[in-house]
Amino acid sequence: MEQVLKQQKSDPAIAEILAGYRLPPSIPFGTELAPVMFRADYRGGRWQAGGLVPFGPVAVNPASTALQFAQQAFEGMKAYRAGGGRPVLFRPNLNWRRFARSAQRLRMPAVPAALFADALSSVASSLARFIPAGRGQSLYLRPTLFGLDAHFAVKGSDNFAFVLIASPSDAYYSKPIRVMVERINCRAAAGGTGAEKVGGNYGASLLASENCVAHGFDQPLWLDPASRKNIEELSAMNFMAVIDGGLHTPALSGSLLEGVTRSSLITLAQRQGIETTERVMPVDELLRDIKTGRCTELFACGTGAIVAPIGTIGEADGTKFELPQVNRMSSQLRDALLDIQQGKAEDPFGWVVDATDLNGLTRYIEAGVSR
Ligand SMILES: Cc1ncc(COP(=O)(O)O)c(C=O)c1O
Known part of the structure; x- marks a missing residue:
C-alpha cells in the first residue's frame, strides 16, 4: 500500500485521475472500466519495470502478432473489499500459474511472479476505495499479455505488452x-x-x-x-x-x-x-x-x-x-465460497491474500501450486 501511495504521489496525473473518479450509480458486471491500469513491456529479452498509467486505448500496430495471429493470453480474477476497506485477492497464485501456461503455449514470455504481484497490488490498492463492498461485488481484474511486433510471416513477436485493466463490478446474478x-x-x-x-x-x-x-x-x-x-x-x-x-x-x-x-x-x-x-x-x-x-x-x-x-x-x-x-447445492456452495472471498467466514485453506502487502503477495504467488 505504502509503495502504491508513494507511486500515486509521485505521479500527479494518476493521483488527479483517481481524485476525480466517481463510480457510476449502476455497475453491471464487467462494463465500467477503472480510470487507471498497469502496464509493463517486454523488450530486448527482458521485462521492463511497469507502473500505473491512465486507462485508455493502447497503440497496436495493425500488423502485430496479437491482431494477426492471436498471440495473446489473459486472466480473469477479482479483488474483494474485506474488513476495513482492505482489498484482498482470491488464490492469485493459480491465475498466475495459468497465465504462465497460456503465455508459454503461445510462445510468449511468462510474466514473473513479482511483476504480476506488482500489477495486482498497484491496481487493487489504488482503486481500493472504488471496490464496491456489497454481497458478491468486486473489482474484476483482467491481466492481458500480447505480442507487439508487426510482420506477416507466421512467427511470434520479440516484444510484448502486459496490461492489467480493472472493472468495479456488481454481483453477477444470473437467472437460471x-x-x-x-x-x-x-x-x-x-x-x-x-x-x-x-x-x-x-x-x-x-x-x-x-x-x-x-x-x-x-x-x-x-x-x-x-x-x-x-x-x-x-x-x-x-x-x-x-x-x-x-x-x-x-x-x-x-x-x-x-x-x-x-x-x-x-x-x-x-x-x-x-x-x-x-x-x-x-x-x-x-x-x-x-x-x-x-x-x-x-x-x-x-x-x-x-x-x-x-x-x-x-x-x-x-x-x-x-x-x-x-439452486440447491449450487447456492450452498456459492455462499460458502463468497463468505471466504469476502471475509465473512474463516479461510481454512489460506485462499485469501492482502493485495496491499506487495512482498507478502509476491511470496504467496511464488509459492505457486502449494496452496
Ligand atoms: C472457458 C472457461 N472455462 C472455465 C472458466 C472458469 O474459470 P475460473 O473459475 O478460473 O474463472 C472460465 C473463466 O475464466 C473460462 O473462460
Whole structure:
C-alpha cells in the first residue's frame, strides 16, 4: 500500500485521475472500466519495470502478432473489499500459474511472479476505495499479455505488452440459464489451446453462441473435440452436475480450462461431506440421468458469475429437459465460497491474500501450486 501511495504521489496525473473518479450509480458486471491500469513491456529479452498509467486505448500496430495471429493470453480474477476497506485477492497464485501456461503455449514470455504481484497490488490498492463492498461485488481484474511486433510471416513477436485493466463490478446474478448441447462446433481442438486462456478459444465460440440464442437457449454446452460425446464446459464457466446426491464434473481433458472456481468448489464440497467425482461425462448418459431422476441439479461456475444455476438443458432440435432442482447445492456452495472471498467466514485453506502487502503477495504467488 505504502509503495502504491508513494507511486500515486509521485505521479500527479494518476493521483488527479483517481481524485476525480466517481463510480457510476449502476455497475453491471464487467462494463465500467477503472480510470487507471498497469502496464509493463517486454523488450530486448527482458521485462521492463511497469507502473500505473491512465486507462485508455493502447497503440497496436495493425500488423502485430496479437491482431494477426492471436498471440495473446489473459486472466480473469477479482479483488474483494474485506474488513476495513482492505482489498484482498482470491488464490492469485493459480491465475498466475495459468497465465504462465497460456503465455508459454503461445510462445510468449511468462510474466514473473513479482511483476504480476506488482500489477495486482498497484491496481487493487489504488482503486481500493472504488471496490464496491456489497454481497458478491468486486473489482474484476483482467491481466492481458500480447505480442507487439508487426510482420506477416507466421512467427511470434520479440516484444510484448502486459496490461492489467480493472472493472468495479456488481454481483453477477444470473437467472437460471438454458444450455444447448453443441453437437457440431467445438470451441477447442484436440491438441489445441482449450486448456489455456487465450483469445482464439473465445473467438471460436462466438458464432455457435449466437446460434444457440437463436434456438432459444443462453449458452452452448461444449463437447470434447475428439469424440463429441463427452461434456467439457461452457464458454466461460466449468460444468457441474448433482447425480445421486454427489457432485460430478468433467475431468480435465486437456481441452477444457482448469477453473479456479471449479477447484475451489470441489474442495468446499468435500469439506461439506459431499462426494465429488471428476470423470469423463458422456452427454447422452447425463440426459438419461436427468430423465430417470438420478441427476437433480446442474450448474456452471467461474470467477465472473461464481455459480450460475442451469434450469434447462436441450438440443438444437428443440428437445428440452427442465431440472427438478435449481439452486440447491449450487447456492450452498456459492455462499460458502463468497463468505471466504469476502471475509465473512474463516479461510481454512489460506485462499485469501492482502493485495496491499506487495512482498507478502509476491511470496504467496511464488509459492505457486502449494496452496
Ligand atoms: C472457458 C472457461 N472455462 C472455465 C472458466 C472458469 O474459470 P475460473 O473459475 O478460473 O474463472 C472460465 C473463466 O475464466 C473460462 O473462460
